[in-house]
Amino acid sequence: MRASSFIAPAIPLHVREARRKRLIYGLLTAFFVITQILWVGAPVLMAVLWSLVDPEHPWSFPQLFPEKLSWAQWAYVFKYTNIVRALKTSYSVAPLAVLLSFVLSLPTAYVLGRKNIPGKKVFMLVVLLPIIMPGMVVALFLSRVFAAFHLTQSFFGLVLAHTLMGIPYMIRVLTTSFEAIPQDIIDAAENLGANTFVKIKDIFLPMVRPGLLAGMVFAFTTSIEEFNLTFVIGTPTFETIPTILYSFLGYNFIRTNASVVALIMMTPNIILLFIVERILKADYLSASLGKV
Amino acid sequence: MSRLVLKNLTKKFDDVVAVDHVNLEVEEGEFVTLLGPSGCGKTTTLRTIAGFYVPDEGEVYFNDRLMNNVPPNKRNTAMCFQSYALFPHMNVWENIAFGLKMRKIAEAEQKKRVQKALEMLSLVGFENRKPAQLSGGQQQRVALARAIVTEPDILLFDEPLSNLDAKLRVQVRVEIREMQKRLGITSIYVTHDQDEALAISDRIVVMNQGRIEQVGDPHTIYLYPKTAFVAGFIGIANIFTGRVRERQRNRLLLDAPFGQVWVQSEGMEARVGEEVRFSFRPEDMVLYREGMANRIRGTIVHAIFMGDSTDLFVDVQGQRLRARGGNVAYGGDVLKFRPGDLVDFGVEETAFRILI
C-alpha cells in the first residue's frame, strides 16, 4: 500500500448525522425567532415611528426612516382631539366596571367553585356566553333595551355594559381560585372555632387574592378595550379610547393621529398584562381563554 | 430472527457517560436481561438498540448488518414500554394492527395476524375497547400483542411490569417468557428487579454505571458472582476483605474482620499478606456442625421471622453478618433465636466466592 493511498479516518457517519441535525434545529429556531421578531416588531415599530413623524417633514417612500422625529403629533392629538375626554371616560368607567363585576361575581364563583349544585355545567356555560355571543348583535339590541330605560348615552349604562363583559373573566378566574382551596384548610379552621365571617376574612379572601388580582386585570383591560357596546350605547356623548381610535381609522384615516391613539391604548395594556403573567401562575392565563 | 452484537457501544449525554464501551453478543432466540440499578445504562442501551439514540462510539449489529444509522422506524424491532404507550384514541384492534399498517401489510393478512395475537394473549372480545377502559394487566397484554404481531427480529422490553401490582407481576412475567419461547424471538429485557431477572432469563447482563459487571445465566450470576457489586446486587451477600495468612494447595486462610476463615481458592494466585475480597450468602451460614472448616460465633442482634425462613442479623466481633435459614435448617424451632443469644454458626469452604 502506497503512502499516498492512506486516507485518514473520516468522521463517522452517525456523528456527522447528529451534527447536521443540530444545525438544522438551530437554524429552524433562529428562523422562527427572526420571523417572529419581524412579525410582531415591524407593525409596532411602524406605529411608533408614524406617531413621531414631524408634520413639517412628512414621511414617504423612498425614505427608509422619517426625516425628522418630533412629539408634534402627540401634542396635536392631545390638544385638538377628544382624546383627553376619552381617556377620562375610559379610566373612570373601567374601575367601576371592575368593582361591580367583582361584587357580582364573588358569591357566584364561590358556589361554582366549591359546591356541586345541579345544573352547574349549564351555569358555567352561561357564564361564558358574553364572550361567545357576537358583540355587535348584543350591543345593538341591548341598546334598544337600554333605550327603554333611558340608559343609552349614559355613564351608568356604559358601566353596566362593561360589567357585562367583565363578569365572565372575573367569574372564571375566581371559580378556579375557589376550587383550589383545599377542603382540609377549611376543616381545620372550623375545627379551631372559626365562624363564617372569620372564614371569609382570614381564609377565603386571602387565598383567592392572586386570582382576584388576575381577574381584576382581565376585567380592567376588557373594559378599556371594549368597543362594540360602547360604540352603540355611548357615542357620541361618551367617547372612549377605542371609539376614538375607530374614528381615526374610518373615512378620515389620519395615520399619524391613529398611531398616537393606538400607542396610548396599547401601552398600559401590555404593561398590566405582563405584570399579570409574571406574578401569577399559568392557570390564570389559560382561565382567560376566550380572551380574543 | 436476529443475532444481536454490541461492539464497544458508548453513549454520552453532555458529560455523563451513560453507556461505557459495552460489548455483548446475543444469540437468536435468546432471552437476555439487562439488570442494574437506576442510571446504570440499561435503558440507554435498550433505546440504542431500538434506534432512538445514535451511538457516540461503537456499533450495533443485527445479524452482521450495521444498524447505527438506521432510524428507529426502519429497524424491525418492537418495544414494550413501562407505561404501555398504547394509543389512547385507537381501540385495541387498531392499536395492535398499527405496526402492520405501517408496514403496509395486506388487509387479509393483518386480520389474520391480529386475530392470532388476540387469541394468544386472551384478548378476544376486547377488540373495540379503548385503552382507558382496560385494566393495567390487560393494557400490558395489548402492548405485548402489538409488539409480537409485527414479527420483529428483536423484542425489546423496558421494565414492562413495573406498573403492575406484585402478584400480577409474578404471573405476567411467566406468561411473557412462555410466549417468547414459543415464538422464538430474540429478546432484550430491562429491569431493576433481580427476582424477575433470575426467574425468566436465559442470561443476565449485570450493569453498573454504564459498564457490564458480569454476564451469565441466572445460576452462575447468583452462585458465582465475580464482583462485589454483582454479589451485593443479586440477593444478599456478606462481603468482606481479608488478608491471606496461610496458603495451601486448594485453599487459603484469610484474616477477616470477624475472624479467620478457610476458603477454597481453585486457580487463584494469591500470596501471603495479600488482601482478598470475598463474599458468601446468608443461606450458607448454618448452625455449626462437627467437622465444618469454619466456626463463627456471634451474638444475635435481630431475628426476623419471614414465614418460610428466618433472617438473622448477627454481630461477630463487631462486624454485622447476615444469616438466613429455613425452619428445617435451624432445627425446626422457629422461635429459637432471641436478641442477645450467643450462637455458633458454620460456613463451608466452598461457599466463599473470591471477588475481583
Place this chain on the structure above:
Amino acid sequence: MDQKKDVALIHYLMILPGVGFIILFLGSSIFITVAQSFGLISVTGTSRFTLLNWKTLWERETIDSVLFSLKMGVLSSVGTLLFAFPVGLFLRKGGAGKRFLASLIKIPLFIPALVAAFLILNIISYHGIVNEVLLGLGFIKEPLRMLNDKFGWGVVAIQIWKNLPFVLLIVSASLASIRDDIIDAARNLGANNWAILFRIYIPLAMPGILVSMILMFIKAFGDFPITSVAGPTYPPSIALRMRNTATLFQEWDKAAVMGVIIIVTTLFMTWLYSRLAQAVEGGNP
C-alpha cells in the same frame, strides 16, 4: 360516578348576582333581537307578528354579506391554525431559544383588537411598509391592494396576526399533553414523520384544534370593527350590514333578522363543536 349534590336555596341565591346579571342583560338583548325579527316590540310603527322581515334572507345583499362573513370565518380560523400548528409542534420540546420565542409570540395577545387592526392595516396599506419593501426588492411592479380589497385579505391578515397566540396557546397545550413514549412507540412500530403527524399528533390534539377553530370562527364571522375598517366596501360583513341597516336606515326589524342569523350561526357552531368534541372525546383520556 354520582357525586353528592349540594341543593340549597342559599346556593342558588348566591349564583343569582353573577349569572343573573348575565341572563338579564344578555337574555333581554337576544330576546329583543328575536322578537323584532318577527315584528314584535317594534321600534317604528306598529308591533305585530309578521314574517315579512324574513324576506331579507333572500335579498342579494344579505346573502352576499353572509357568504362574505362565512368566508372570513373559515379563512381566519383555518389560516390561524395553519400558522399555529407547526409552531406548536416545534415548541413541544422545550429549550432556551424556545422560551424566548414563546414570549415573543404571545405579544399580540396583549394588544387590543382595534389596535391590532390599525397596526396591520398600517403596514399593508397601499403605501405601507410591506408594499414598499416588495416594490423595492422588485417582486412587484405596483403596490398590492391588500387593504379594503374585494376578497377581504386585509381582514384575514389582521385576524391571523391578532389571534395567532390565542390559537397557539390552546394547540400547544394539547400537543404538549401527548406523552413522549406514545411517539416513541409509533416510531418503533414503523411510522415515518407523516404517519406520526396524521395518525398521532393531529388526532390527539383534536380537542384543542376544535376549540380554537370554532372560537375563532365565531369571532371572525360576527366581527364588526375589523371588517368595517379593513374590509371591502362591498360586501360588508353581516354585522356591519346589520348595524347600518339599524342605525343608518332605521330599519330595526330587518336588522333584527340579520342579528338572528348571526346568533343562529354562532349557536350552530357551538353545537357542532360539542358534537365533534364528544366524538373525539371517546378516544382521549
